[in-house]
Structure formats: structure tokens, C-alpha cells
Amino acid sequence: MRKHITCTVCPLSCDVVLELGKDGEILSLTGNKCKRGEVYASKEHTAPERTLTSIVRVKGGVLPVLPVRTSRPIPKDKLKEGMLEVAKVNTQAPITMGDVIVEDFLHLGVDLVATRDLETAN
Numbered sequence: 778m779r780k781h782i783t784c785t786v787c788p789l790s791c792d793v794v795l796e797l798g799k800d801g802e803i804l805s806l807t808g809n810k811c812k813r814g815e816v817y818a819s820k821e822h823t824a825p826e827r828t829l830t831s832i833v834r835v836k837g838g839v840l841p842v843l844p845v846r847t848s849r850p851i852p853k854d855k856l857k858e859g860m861l862e863v864a865k866v867n868t869q870a871p872i873t874m875g876d877v878i879v880e881d882f883l884h885l886g887v888d889l890v891a892t893r894d895l896e897t898a899n
């Protein structure tokens with residue numbers, strides 16, 4: 778079986794082609810122009826990860842919501858659970874960009890952090 782993965786590490790967007798065995802194991806990997814593409818495509822095939830980005834509710838701020846993201850990518854299959862968890866969060870202004878809004882998010886060893894400052898409403 779053949780699988781195509783577009784490498785997103787740099788703007789060249791190489792089309793990396795994986796030849797897979799019957800159990801999904803990688804038999805060969807071609808199309809990448811550098812080693813980073815091999816690492817990316819292997820990981821994307823075996824254990825894909827994504828940075829979760831969303832918004833959470835804020836009390837007392839100049840805006841009612843705050844943009845957040847995970848401090849590192851999390852397993853792709855945890856994104857739905859993560860979004861449901863984010864929907865329960867209610868934080869308090871003022872907030873500084875980089876503040877930890879949820880520590881050890883989903884017990885994955887990553888934090889949910891603010892991606893902007895948010896002042897209190899006057």
C-alpha cells in the first residue's frame with residue numbers, strides 16, 4: 778500500500794511517499810528533500826500530533842473570550858477530547874500572553890496557554 782504525506786516542516790511542501798507493509802509498517806520512504814521530511818512523515822504516519830488552538834471564556838476582561846493553544850503538540854486523536862475540555866474552562870482577566878490557563882492539560886504533560894494579553898474591563 779502507498780500513502781502520500783505532505784511535509785509541512787518548510788514551505789517546499791514535499792510530497793513524501795510511504796510504501797507500507799500489510800501491518801502498516803514503513804517499507805520505504807521517498808520524495809522528501811531532507812532528513813526532516815523523513816522524521817516528519819514517519820511521525821505523521823505512526824503517531825500524528827497537532828497543536829490544539831481554541832478560545833476560552835474570560836470573566837472581567839475587555840473581551841469575553843481568550844485565544845489559547847497547547848504549549849506543545851498533542852496526539853491528534855486527543856483533539857476532540859481537548860476541545861470538550863476547553864469548552865469547560867472559564868478564566869479571569871487580567872491575563873498576560875503565555876500565562877498557563879490549564880496546567881497538565883488532559884494529563885498529557887502540556888499546558889494550555891494564553892496567546893495574547895487581555896486587560897480587565899474598566
Ligand code: SF4
Nearest residue numbers: 784787790791811814
Ligand atoms: S522534506 Fe525537507 S525540504 Fe521537503 S518540505 Fe520537508 S523540510 Fe522542507
